[in-house]
Amino acid sequence: MIFFLALLVLTVLAWLAGRLGVVSLRQGRACMRLALALALMFFGADHLLVPERYLPMIESWLPHPELVVGLTGLCEIAGGLGLLIPRLRRAAGAALGVYFIAVFPANVHNALQGLNVQGLPASDWYYWVRLGFQPLAVWWALFCSGLIDWPRHHRPGSATGTAAHS
Template identity: 50%
Template sequence: MIGQPIEAAGRVWLRQALIVLYGGIGAVHLAAPDALMPIMPDWVPAPRLVILATGLCELAGAAALLSPRLRRAAGGGLALYALCVWPANLKQALEGIHVAGLPDSWWYHGPRLAFQPVLIWAALFAGGLTDWPFRRGRSA
């Protein structure tokens, strides 16, 4: 990464961070789906199956970020995933649902909910689907 423009170095660093993040979260979804059942919105069909499927999607997305050929699809898929899990995060925060291993305060939930758009951008940027805010020289 030495000598690379900041955009390229940041993209590599962010991609590595997302691989670790989504790999870890995906493993939790597969290892302990019942712990996440209380935060699933009531309108989600087959919630346990959805938790397991999202765990597989997280692991697949993390693995695909490693492949230049699959990276764009992974970035788009992980961005869509981050958008789709927002209702569960909202339910947990608004209803004060305890999940073992996670804090219960708004000091955790507030930043987590506010950070969701950043996570969506991070997936798009790491996957090479956006250059914003680094693209220069374009006029509006």
């Protein structure tokens, strides 16, 4: 949930920067994309810099847990960078959607084990609530990359499409 809190804070800051004219982020989708990219790059770097924080989250049957933590960090950084490059944005969004689904079993593992991970709340409820946010992460990646428009609704015959919102 710390990841989602970071997403929300970064989205609001990006939106405010656009409103103040500091940057030209006028669309909500662009704010969400920037927030997701920054959050992914930050937490991806954290995977690489403080891997021991993430090792308890890796299931024991997986070989080379340090490598798994490092690879997930690199995936997050690559996904974040991909969202910022217009020609890679849609591919990055699709890959991130798959990534967020792929890490769901680790989040289930965390909830079932009741882990106490450095930097995360020590309450069991935290991991269970966090599971509910996983579909939001998938949607966020797909929406901000322009792969889906839901919940935006366009009138039939409207000239706007997903490309117009990228």
